[in-house]
Amino acid sequence: MRKMTIITAGGLIGLLVVCLPASLLAAGNPGDAGLLFLRQGMGTREAAMGGGGVAATEGAAAAYWNPSRLAFDTPGTAVLLQQQSWLGAFDYTAAALAHHASFGVIGITFQGLFSDEIQRYGSDSVGIPEGTFSPYDLSFGLSYSRGLGEEFSVGAQAKLVYEKIDIYSGQVVLFDLFATWQLSKLPGLAVAASVTNLGGQMTINQEPFDPPRTFTVGAAWTAQSGSLADRVAVVGDLAFFNDGNNKAHVGAEVKVVPELALRVGYRVNYESQGVTAGAGFRYGVLGLGYAYEHITDDALDAGHRFSLEFYF
Numbered sequence: 668m669r670k671m672t673i674i675t676a677g678g679l680i681g682l683l684v685v686c687l688p689a690s691l692l693a694a695g696n697p698g699d700a701g702l703l704f705l706r707q708g709m710g711t712r713e714a715a716m717g718g719g720g721v722a723a724t725e726g727a728a729a730a731y732w733n734p735s736r737l738a739f740d741t742p743g744t745a746v747l748l749q750q751q752s753w754l755g756a757f758d759y760t761a762a763a764l765a766h767h768a769s770f771g772v773i774g775i776t777f778q779g780l781f782s783d784e785i786q787r788y789g790s791d792s793v794g795i796p797e798g799t800f801s802p803y804d805l806s807f808g809l810s811y812s813r814g815l816g817e818e819f820s821v822g823a824q825a826k827l828v829y830e831k832i833d834i835y836s837g838q839v840v841l842f843d844l845f846a847t848w849q850l851s852k853l854p855g856l857a858v859a860a861s862v863t864n865l866g867g868q869m870t871i872n873q874e875p876f877d878p879p880r881t882f883t884v885g886a887a888w889t890a891q892s893g894s895l896a897d898r899v900a901v902v903g904d905l906a907f908f909n910d911g912n913n914k915a916h917v918g919a920e921v922k923v924v925p926e927l928a929l930r931v932g933y934r935v936n937y938e939s940q941g942v943t944a945g946a947g948f949r950y951g952v953l954g955l956g957y958a959y960e961h962i963t964d965d966a967l968d969a970g971h972r973f974s975l976e977f978y979f
Contacts, residue, residue: 716918717932
């Protein structure tokens with residue numbers, strides 16, 4: 668039975684790593700995909716470490732990054748609430764819940780991107796506004812994950828995505844797949860893979876466009892022995908997009924004391940993003956987090972992300 672479990676889990680990871688990128692994520696050009704808020708991420712820990720989350724995520728944020736990681740978390744229930752000001756023009760709000768049940772782990776996610784008011788211009792007017800509108804995007808997700816033996820776990824998520832721009836709107840159902848391998852022979856090391864936003868096109872005002880499909884592979888290592896045990900973590904992701912160049916995310920975390928963690932990271936091959944940093948504080952059932960995301964374009968504001976977490 669254990670041998671069959673290992674073969675099954677290994678086959679699932681192999682399917683993600685080999686088949687899906689070639690068949691579903693053929694590289695396109697920037698602007699080919701819409702709904703880019705779905706890539707904005709969730710959780711200040713992951714954001715502060717360069718956006719490296721697929722193999723290192725924990726708590727309720729894992730319901731977004733990789734629900735299969737939750738199979739290795741401490742049993743219980745975690746809740747995440749997050750608010751972020753982005754580029755000086757958007758408010759990004761997110762929430763997640765992860766609950767360990769006897770049959771697996773259930774995750775619920777919410778993402779909302781809300782824009783400032785934009786002036787509306789008619790086709791017959793010359794520089795004369797005809798009012799304002801406030802576009803927004805919403806996503807509601809439900810995930811399930813469970814372990815396959817002591818080292819492997821898999822997960823899947825379905826989400827309903829809605830977008831409204833002025834008088835036009837559209838919706839689409841998308842799917843995510845996840846797998847994690849916690850290496851017992853190399854304590855502290857985990858590798859993981861995800862493919863997200865699979866599904867059909869969304870249509871707004873009779874214009875169809877693809878969702879932002881992404882394939883990600885990553886690894887994370889946490890010290891398991893000596894004075895650094897459970898105090899130092901290093902993460903790295905490689906992401907393949909269907910609408911542009913490949914990207915990488917690297918980061919590290921150091922716990923100064925068990926309750927306080929300092930984090931730093933870098934986003935590789937991004938046009939206007941780079942250094943990230945932040946900190947997290949946890950005491951009992953309460954967690955507080957902050958992440959700073961630097962923007963190299965002087966015309967855009969840096970990202971400031973705040974989170975509140977509860978553990979039960």
